[in-house]
Amino acid sequence: MIKTLSGIACAGLLLAAAPAGAQALENPAEAFGQRPAVTSIALSPSGNRVVYLSAGSGEETYAYVADVGSTSPSLVTMTDGDPMEFNWCRFVNEERLVCSIYAMVQDPRQIYPITRLFAVNDDASDARTLGQRDNAFRNNRQFDGEIIDWLPEDDETVMMSRVYVPEAYRGATRIVDRREGLAAVRINTRTGSIDSVEPPERLNVRYLTDGHGTVRMRATGSIRGATGMAGSTTNYYYRLQGSDEWHDFGSYDGLENTGFYPIAVDRDLNAVYGFERLDGRDALYRITLNETLDRELVFAHPRVDVGRLARLGRRQRVIGVGYSEDESVVEYFDPEYQALHSALSSALPGNPNITFLGASDDESRLLVQASSDTEPGRFYVFDKAAGALNEILLARPQLEGVQLATVRPIRYPAADGTMIPGYLTLPPGGGETGLPAIVMPHGGPESRSVLRFDWLAQFYAHQGYAVLQPNFRGSYGYGDGWLVTNGFQSWETAVGDVNDGARWLVSEGIANADRLAAVGWSYGGYAALQSGVHEPGLFKAIVAIAPVTDLPALRQDSMAFSNGRNVSEYLGSGPHLVAGSPARHADRVAAPVLLFHGDQDINVDIGQSRRMHDRLGDAGNSSELIVYEGLDHGLRDSAVRAQMLERSDAFLREALGL
Incomplete structure (x- = not known):
């Protein structure tokens, strides 16, 4: 369904109203317990395609790719939750995807999580893991790492932080891979070829890039004496523009919530955005990555914490900052997005919350979510030049037309x-x-x-x-x-x-x-x-x-x-x-x-x-x-959630005499 927006400053959009009359639910527990039809969604570099995860029956999750405006999505792959489960999928280019999966693994001593990254074509061909390869001489590798830069200028390559686990003794051979810790690498998602960006170090826990392929900050964790357990302090280091030398930046204590916590580096401003306490509340600061680390307060709220950055596109450009008082609000730095947000929020039915989830590489097309207390979520692709708003997906189609509570x-x-x-x-x-x-x-x-x-x-x-x-x-x-x-x-x-x-x-x-x-x-x-x-x-x-x-x-x-x-x-x-x-x-x-x-x-x-x-x-x-x-803490199984709702409702009715 395509609707048109005549201009950013227009008074409204003429979109179809919600269905009249309330639809009765045959099985409310099943309808509300069903996991969302969209659990993760991303826009392709051109803005012409989307990839999304959709919950199936039980623990099943399906990854689909669809052309914007098409009614026939293509199934790429799926997980059945036994034990692997999807986290997300994103585009590397128009046909190639990177996906994250996780699982709970049980050994004789405990249960622990593992994560894996893999690349795959949109037709399910040419799948390739992106983490360090397992072998018989290596202790269990719990995590692969994460994508830290999508490198939009490179067609098949991403930059990831990669976890390395050293090999144990191989017997007669002296060829042992002793690399250990978190590294940063460029990896070709088709061939698997790797270019080292930052060498692995045991205490490394995090890297931040500028969204254009340059690592500007890294972080090391702390160890509590001889216990080998993690401390609460993270130490940060930064590089001057054009330099390879690391300089002390400062530290952040996650237990005490003291210090500056970096979130995103802006190449054009040569600065890092992050949160730090001001008058007992989290505020957003911007620190220039120069010799003097010049600091600027960007936004603070007098009553509540500033809680999140609004970021856009594969470069994760910072466009605003969010907070929640009675309602959730985003203050946009970019006047174009402030105007567009206001226009869409006023025009869409029910005055929903508008979230910019993604953008084409040139930002001509935007992935938009509209939601509210009574709207679980509707997903659109907005074409700026055409002023066209294309509704593509519903988060919970089984509740469409059902009267929900305000x-x-x-x-x-x-x-x-x-x-x-x-x-x-x-x-x-x-x-x-x-x-x-x-x-x-x-x-x-x-x-x-x-x-x-x-x-x-x-x-x-x-x-x-x-x-x-x-x-x-x-x-x-x-x-x-x-x-x-x-x-x-x-x-x-x-x-x-x-x-x-x-x-x-x-x-x-x-x-x-x-x-x-x-x-x-x-x-x-x-x-x-x-x-x-x-x-x-x-x-x-x-x-x-x-x-x-x-x-x-x-x-x-x-x-x-x-x-x-x-x-x-x-x-x-x-x-x-x-x-x-x-x-x-x-x-x-x-x-x-x-x-x-x-x-x-x-x-x-x-x-x-x-x-x-x-x-x-x-x-x-x-x-x-x-x-x-x-099942783990989230009980991510649609049948289980439905059963839980049905049983709890019956229990409450009996106990309360209803």
């Missing part, structure tokens, strides 16, 4: 008078008083809820629940003061804010006090369970997906990974570890509990849910644990 920002008072921000989703077309209600704390804990389509909240609202998503203290995005120590060390504050949200729903008449439930994923599941410990009886039902339940055990689990010491410091030490562990106080939980967990979860070990389930059983409390074999 989401509104709210504030409610905590016990100490602090106003807690959050989002309220009410059933579409239903009442607004005396409803069964769900408080749904987000994961992280240093994450946050934002105003957008949320498949979990939308499903429960569709089923008749009011859903409150609080950005409790401990959430990211509101500055250091809001983060407190973190949601684990300061659990009493974070969980108290969650519980105060439930009381607010009742005081406003939105919720029935006898029909309150808590539902959460990861830290959100932890907060839901700890709410049941902190104030037994407030919630009449608790659903926890992949939750943390025992903080000392979480700290011990983390020691199997290289960042274990960082996790240990993040959790801290002291009485809060036991007091903040719901599995150690399961006898206080009055509400029935439903737990879901994948048995290949490395974020939160399944032992956390098993421990909670066993302790609840020992205390004589109602508990059910559903384990999904072969």
Whole structure:
């Protein structure tokens, strides 16, 4: 479907309105649980083609290539999730792709992730791996690396950071590859031939290029003494323009969030963009890569953190900066894109959020996503010269024409008078008083809820629940003061804010006090369970997906990974570890509990849910644990998500007397 835009400054576009009338869903759990039809999408160098990933049944994911305007995409390849799963695919040229895949691997000691990069033609021919080759003499190579520069000037070549693992003893031969660490290489995606750009070094963790094939910055990690575990500090180095010599740039501490964190190098400005704290909030700075490292504040917000850069095209040109207060906003540096964003946002139905996802190499064609709280996502290709906006894909076609719930920002008072921000989703077309209600704390804990389509909240609202998503203290995005120590060390504050949200729903008449439930994923599941410990009886039902339940055990689990010491410091030490562990106080939980967990979860070990389930059983409390074999923290399986939604809805209805 092609619609025309007469000019950047025009008042609006005449696009087809959303279908009239609400479509009934035969199986709501299946419709909302289905993973998106577009999970990753990219535009070709000419802007005439797109490559996208689409979820199939279960864990299947398909990679398609399509000509813009065509109704017949071509299947390139697929993953079945056993064990490999797609991350993304991008164009090298009009016919050649690079894709990233990952898997969870289990050895006798632990489960760990691996990633691989490969190139393939759009007709599935001439597939080639891009990482270091495996052989019998090399220890397991966990990661391949990543693409750090798409080199638009080179037709078949990309620049990647490449992980090298040394070979072990080969017996009689002395020919042993002892290269170790992260290198930067140019690699021909057809032939596999490699040109070294930066040699591998064991402590290297990152490279930044200028988008034109020149490495301007690198980073090294820190090691904690003789433990061999990673430290929290990353040290950065830079090069002057036209020089090969490295100079000290500074360091960034990821645990303390101190120092400058580089994001993108701008060749034309000879500068690097990055984030650093200003008055307790993340702000965007630009530092010139000269002898004096001249610094300039680009953008800061007086109330919230600046959270992301808006970048465009294969060169990843910086065009703006984003932040989220009640709504997500991008401040564009480029006046053309500011004007285009305003025109599209005003003209498209429902005033959706507009995101520029990609561009042809000459930026004459743009890949655009339009979305909102009630619009899961529509994808367009915009032709600047023709003023044509071509709608190509829907993120969730199974929800097209379905009446979805609107989401509104709210504030409610905590016990100490602090106003807690959050989002309220009410059933579409239903009442607004005396409803069964769900408080749904987000994961992280240093994450946050934002105003957008949320498949979990939308499903429960569709089923008749009011859903409150609080950005409790401990959430990211509101500055250091809001983060407190973190949601684990300061659990009493974070969980108290969650519980105060439930009381607010009742005081406003939105919720029935006898029909309150808590539902959460990861830290959100932890907060839901700890709410049941902190104030037994407030919630009449608790659903926890992949939750943390025992903080000392979480700290011990983390020691199997290289960042274990960082996790240990993040959790801290002291009485809060036991007091903040719901599995150690399961006898206080009055509400029935439903737990879901994948048995290949490395974020939160399944032992956390098993421990909670066993302790609840020992205390004589109602508990059910559903384990999904072969799945990790995200439960990226459409059939599993549908089953989880259906079972949780039935559980809540029974527990709340609906």
